[in-house]
Amino acid sequence: MSSTLFGVPEEFDAIVIGGGPAGSTTAGLLAKRGHRVLLLDRDRFPRYHVGESLIPAFMRPMQELGLTERMDARGFERKYGGTLVWGNAQVPWNFSFIEGTAHEYAYHTRRADMDSLILDRARELGAFILEEATVKEPIETDGRVTGVRYTLRGADGMHEARAKLVIDASGQARLLSRKYADVTWHEELRNVAVWTYFDNCERLPGDEYTNILIEGLDEGWFWAIPIDKGTISVGYVTRSEEANKEGRSLQDLFWEEVDKSTKLKKMLASSNQAAGWRTARDWSYTSNSFTGNGWVCVGDSAAFVDPLFSTGVALATLAGSTLARIVDQIIQHPEIEEQALKRYVTAYRAFFDEIRTFVERFYDRSKYKEFYHSLATEMVDPDRERTPSANFVQLISGLSGKHPMLTLTLDDLVGPSDESASAQG
Template sequence: MRGGGLHANRWCGRIGTGRSYMSSNVVGFSGDFDVIVIGGGPAGATTAALLSKRGRRVLVLDRERFPRYHVGESLIPGVMVPMEELGLKERMEAKGFERKYGGTLVWGNNEVPWNFSFSTGGRIPYAFHTRRADLDALVLDRARELGAFVVEDATVKDTIEEDGRVVGVRYALRGLGGTQEARASLVIDASGQARVIGRKYTEVNWNEQLRNVAVWTYFDNCHRLPGDEWSNILIEGTSDGWFWGIPIDKGVFSVGYVTRSELATESGKSLEDLFQSEIASTTKLKELLKDATQAAGYRSARDWSYTNDRFYGKGWALVGDAAAFVDPLFSTGVALATLAGSTLSKVVDQILQYPAIEEKALDRYSNAYQEFFHDIRKFVEGFYDRSKTKGFYFNMAQEMVDPEKENAAEVDFVKLVSGLSGRQGGLFELNVDDLIEDAKSTPTGS
């Protein structure tokens, strides 16, 4: 029976939201699944939705209730690939998410503003700006529609192991005593920086070059960039850091400042005071905010660029921020998470059908994912050298993803910052058919 049938027959509503639901016990389903996904954000919801679409029985556990706040409102065209696969492109339009056609930068050795258009990079000319609470709820609701069992207010306490293999999890529901158990053929950690499984089974490697701190807030009644730049994200460098300015809707902007952690400490200022003093040194951003009013408090985050030593093990795999995350300079987080989730869903579906390929298939996924991530991280590290010109940045992108120079350097730059560069095709087009053929030709028990 396909996942949609299970969903329709056995599950009504959702746990932990205050909405009505029907169940014969606390959670309303048996504890055995094909896959358990820890985390209902973009990575987890995408993975769960696409596995459910393939008829797999999937449980999603998230410690929060949706919609819930999250930063990261600006998307890149790479995210449109899994959104189309999920059938969500039209819904994004219908919800009024604002199209994003490119970026405007005050960056480089002469700090002359310059911009780029996603259309330069080819097949997907736009992405969106969005309130993440709305986007994340949209993707998680799609997972429900496709048959995933979703439990909110559920905190995973530990994994269940048998003979060195992860075979399930123990989780607690908010407001209830004791723990529940769920078992599955595979457990996927999409818990973001909580790294529920990654924290237990692998080590995290922080990127020393990108040990940064960010502080951000929101403004109403902001001006917009002129002409074709109307919906561009603004990235403006300052002497010791940079600002983002994201037009979310109407006159509302998300504005954040990023700098090295040690520089923030050495300044002797609070992050809030540093934010205000640095805004005064901007040019374009200051103009956009000249008649604006701050409409929210401040939030902050530190040291978010990292990778895990391993992306998989016996019975488990990592995806999204649980696997790796890089500095938000080019808004790659959601695209990286959902693209990886899409690929992982295909790989896991094949593993469930041919269990003998698990280790080699997950290793292939891990290598492709890390190559994708490495290109983005390496480019961000190089881009942080603001002593260069835009031509240097274009050429740097070309050297990384198009050394044969088949495209113009600007095209390669846009493809890279769109999440659609050629070398990253390894993650998009990951294939395990040869592993399946080997498994079919290997006698049972050999």
Template sequence: MPEGYDVIVIGGGPAGATASGLLAKWGRRVLVLEKEKFPRYHIGESLVPGCVPVIEELGATELVEAAGATKKYGISLIWGAVATPWSVDFDEVSPHPYAYQVKRAEFDNLLLTHSRRLGATVVEEATVRGLVYDGDRCVGVRYGAGRSEELTEVRAPYVIDASGQGKLLARQLDAVGWHEDLRNLAVWTYFQGGDRLDGRRAGNILVENCPPGWLWLIPFSDDTCSVGFVAQTAEVAATGLAPAEVLRRQIGESNEVRRLLADAVEVAQPRTAKDWSYTCGRMSVPGCVAAGDAAAFIDPLFSTGVMLAMKGASSAARTVNAILDEPGRDDELRADYEKAYRDFLDVVVSFVRFFYDPEKKIVEYFEQAQDLVDPYRALAAREDFIMLISGLYGARPVMESTAPDPLAGTAATA
């Protein structure tokens, strides 16, 4: 591996592709080490408008549109004391009228390929085994290529850990903090055919309360849809059924999801994931910052996963870019990065916990969102709810770094 990189990025998912793409776009020499061969399967298919500014910043909007991603104009729910469907539309308040429903294998591959085009060097099937330190400072990584047991060491002034659920930095620091009350299990599969919501809402994600948990239905442009059930792991175990049987039972006991799937055919084997909600107690050390799932992952109720990954990676890229210019500000800029990240995570976790009571009046959910993000009542409570679930709330954009904008004073779209 040749020397001379400014930044090593561990992982090529949405966080790694975003951070590497932006840094390469700004003229940095970037190496991405991705353990898998792309395209590869991943869950987390429903994006929110908070992703859109980052996609634009990367210059990838036309690519996403051309790939046939389903336009998602809002979210539709059967949730709350009144068991009838209700919806909110992003363009009620957001400058971005829609987000996307995406097949993650396609979307993630698109982003990583785009990072290559922007100038990042991407090595796939390269598994990072550990960080390299000089004293207390991270100065590089050791990785294995393919199935080889031989490790290669490569160094750079900065490392970004975007290793996803691998959480390389946090695991080495023993800093993974699980949200015990959100130790949930998800089971999901795919259907072809069936109906969709009417009109403009045909691309919406549908979230339906279905005790002891909730169902999602995410429509795609190829006439398939992702359908899953989320509940506390203990509640699923208490049924005595296999997770796939629980999913099918909950679909049968639902109202709107069952209606939409009445003429659909299940076309994939069910998959499961569990115990995934966590926030890492440390997200950086001198020479290394974590972004995306390597820093935190919050319950999927509001589809924040990819947004957190891309927003966090954008902020991480700005932070690292500024530190490379002014190494003496390392501690200051890392501290600001972590604070901005944690402030947003605290709000999301608080609201998820509140929203998990499915018996409240709808207006109570709106008012709780307002209490969390808009104490001065600058917007109506319903608008604050939309801003929160869109990842766009507040006067200061989510996870915006105070690091200087690399494109300030230049043509931002150049």
């Protein structure tokens, strides 16, 4: 039975399930456009999440939200590029964002702090935010999702909220996506990750000081992300079958592989472990449907790709920005919903598939860096308008090619505005 929450209406233009980067970005930008938005999240922020290293594509939606200066004010560490120990003979090489993008840096950050920053901005922009609210099920009316039922921690009874469109940004919980669609796992990227945190680490030297380190070994690879001056996040990623070999734990495997590393081993030489262990499995998948009657997915509820190039948060927030523009038009012009969401899905899948395909091919560690550069050129610059190294940087920055994901418009669906039509008449 529904009960009304103090100050919170029951009818909305859009309901967003999930307050992570995808959900908060979508809700914030919809509220900024003047729409009534409800965001529900089962946790209380700040809350832990892995994924501390970001790429320049992330900066575009953050500029829309007006958050870039606040990130510097909060002390988030700027990330200007990366150091790779990768390819034939595991020769070290670097890349710099300034070579291939309009944004010369992104950030390393504790996700709890960053996610709270985006959620709070959505609240500032006028979205109704309910934390510790667990969505139990969608409300269906004549086969269309028209709202959700949810509980609030510490309160009895079920609450209801209704909206013109429900947005699933629930991450890997895939609350609506799991109910209405199957998922495809990408077999080439069936991996396991194990990670922890270290204090008092040695940093990379000179111009590499703020770089993420990606160090490839025979059976997997490490990330090392400098969260602040002395703390780094370190994780090891390997194939599921390698991790499942009998007789050793993932923690044992982690330390065995650290001993085989070069740059990482040096960084950890005088450090101390500062946290427990965390693991994740089967990281790469795509939902078979991103949208349905009255609902649409964004972020990890739609798709997730292996974390090799730290694309997850950037892809989620870019998709949130694009979806906010589309939903804004759908609310104003309900008749375009089906075609508009189809256009969103087509662009989103193409953008995701490009990143996934590149990651899959990059996992061949038998090549030299020139091969990886030429691969990026083949994918995003077939006319050879830029240098191969610039194409590589552009691709792994999440700003590749001329995807509709970055420029998608609905002008042809909406038609001229009333003002324009009157002027033409």
